[in-house]
Amino acid sequence: MNAPLISSRSRPSDAVIAAFTAELTNRYGAHVATSMAVREQHGHTLTWVKNQPPDVVVYPRTTQEVADIVRLCAQRNVPVVPFGTGTSLEGHINAPFGGVCIDVSLMKQIVAVHEEDLDCVVEPGVTRKELNEYLRDRGLFFPIDPGADASIGGMVSTRASGTNAVRYGTMKDVVLALTVVLPNGDIVKTASRAKKSSAGYDLTHLFIGAEGTLGIVTEITLKLNGIPEAISAGICPFPSVKAACDAVIITIQSGIPVARIELLDEVQVKAVNAHSKLSLPESPLLLLEFHGTTAGVKEQAESFGEIAAEYGGGPFEWATKPEDRSRLWQARHDAYWAARGLRPGAQSVATDVCVPISRLAECVDETKQDILESGLIAPIVGHVGDGNFHVQPLIDTENPAEVAACEAFIDRLVRRALAMEGTSTGEHGVGQKKIKYLEIEYSTQALDLMRVLKRAVDPLNIMNPGKVFAL
Structure with missing residues (x-):
């Protein structure tokens, strides 16, 4: 398959941006920002990639507003960069060709919760913590936990996972359907709320992990889980990272349904102790959590303890109180800053x-x-x-x-x-930093197919250009 190259991309002229910004301001007033401080905030990246701010930031409130903005961008050939909370790490939210940043942080509606079906429908600006706070009193929770309080829309776009992935999967496993604004401004619903379907192409998973290069997600239907009867967490030190990893391998291969199993090397443990005022053993460490019935959790923990001992691990110490467990996992989530x-x-x-x-x-x-x-x-x-x-x-x-x-x-x-x-x-x-490795990870034919899809959906290359594929 000889795929045509993606359309080349250049920055719009100052005149185009000035006219475009004026039209946005006329339509959306205070929901349009052009100050350098706001623009740089939206080009901010939590890594060493250079800040590349957009020319203008707009804050839509509905799917229809997103569609209208994208349609205007398509008419003027202006690049579009979606923005959730800005917690991505590979330069995803930079605007190397300028254009407009569409910040969905005002789209925070939890549209519906279907308790009997264990699913919900949310807008993209809702964060994972906000969703779980809303669900707690209903005995439900959303399990994907990347650490940062990321927006659900951003988690879809980067195919996020996190500490619970070993038990509950990643975003590709919990998204049932999406509403997406395409690069021409069309609005598409990718699937229904059914837990499975054999009808047509799997459009939902086309957009999960596309990093905003194929469209902007404006509504997400998610699978939920019931809050477990019992949750127990603990720590287990090891003499080396290899011993800790060997224990993990046997634990998984043995079928122990551990909910979380996280590794911190001795350098990270030292940082966590200083940052979070803890006194964890400063050696390679596994943090674990078990979900299930009281008896089931006890059995899982005992089985893991036996495996850990075979690799020189231990003692396995419990965080029995909910507040101690929360403090332990908050320290893990703060590892980046630590x-x-x-x-x-x-x-x-x-x-x-x-x-x-x-x-x-x-x-x-x-x-x-x-x-x-x-x-x-x-x-x-x-x-x-x-x-x-x-x-x-x-x-x-x-x-x-x-x-x-x-x-x-x-x-x-x-x-x-x-x-x-x-x-x-x-x-x-x-994002921007790992583009070159796709050419090693995938065959030429696979990359050509990705380019065919990109060109078919976004022929003007206005959706988050400069990400995933080299221009």
Whole structure:
């Protein structure tokens, strides 16, 4: 298949942007912002990718408003960058060709909750914490937990996962249907609320993980779960990251239905202790959580304890009180900010890879050795129950030698994962920084097919240009 190249992209002229902004302001008034501070906030990225702000930011309140804005962009060939909460890590929200940022943070309606069907319908600006707060009194919860209080729309676009993925899956597993505004302004509903369907193409999953390059998600139908009868959490130190990962592999292969199993290396534990005022053992550590009945949770924990002991792990300590459990997991979610405290003033470069569970110990152990040999400060933390782990080098971006060392390390990390039949990113997404690795991860034919889809849906290349594919 010889796919035509994606349409080239350039910045709109100042005259086009001025006319476009005037028309937006005429239609949406105070919901349009052009100040540099707001624009830079929307080009902000939590990594070392340079800030590339849009020319204008608009805050729609309905699907129809999003459609009207996108239609106007298509008429004037103006780039569109969707924005949720700005927690993405690979430059997804930058605007390398300027244009308009469509910020969906005002679209926060929880449209419906169908308790008997265990699903709900939400707008994209609702965050995962807001949704779970709303659902708590109904005995339900939304299980996908990437750590940050990300917007549901953003989680769809990056195919997010997180600490609960080993038990509950990722966004691709919990989204039933989407409402999407296409690049020409058309509004499409991708599926019904049925839990399964064999009718037609699977349009829903086409947009999950597309990083805003095919359209803007404006409504999401999600699967929900009942809050478990019993939840128990604990910590288990190990003599090495390899021992901890080996214990994880056997735990998963043994079929123990652990809900969360997270790895922190000794560097990350030190950072977490300082940041969250904890006293965790400063050695490689697994944080675990079990969901189910009281008897079931007890049995799961005992089974894990036996496995851990075989690899020199222990003692396995429980966080029995709900407040202690919440504090423990909040500390895990704050790992990114905790790591930055290890080297104040340095730039954090967070990245991730994912490998088959059988290769996890080998990949993490080789990465740990690579960090030591590189002389980098780079904590490791991971959702190791599904083979996904993160590394966060801390570097002085004004030091060319450190930048080069970091870039070389990340390149080796990704290539190591790919050589082990893994992926260049388990949950962060491609964005701007990992475009080149798709050419290694996928065949030419597969990439050509992606380009055919992109060109068919977005022939003007206005939807989040400069992401996923090189122009």
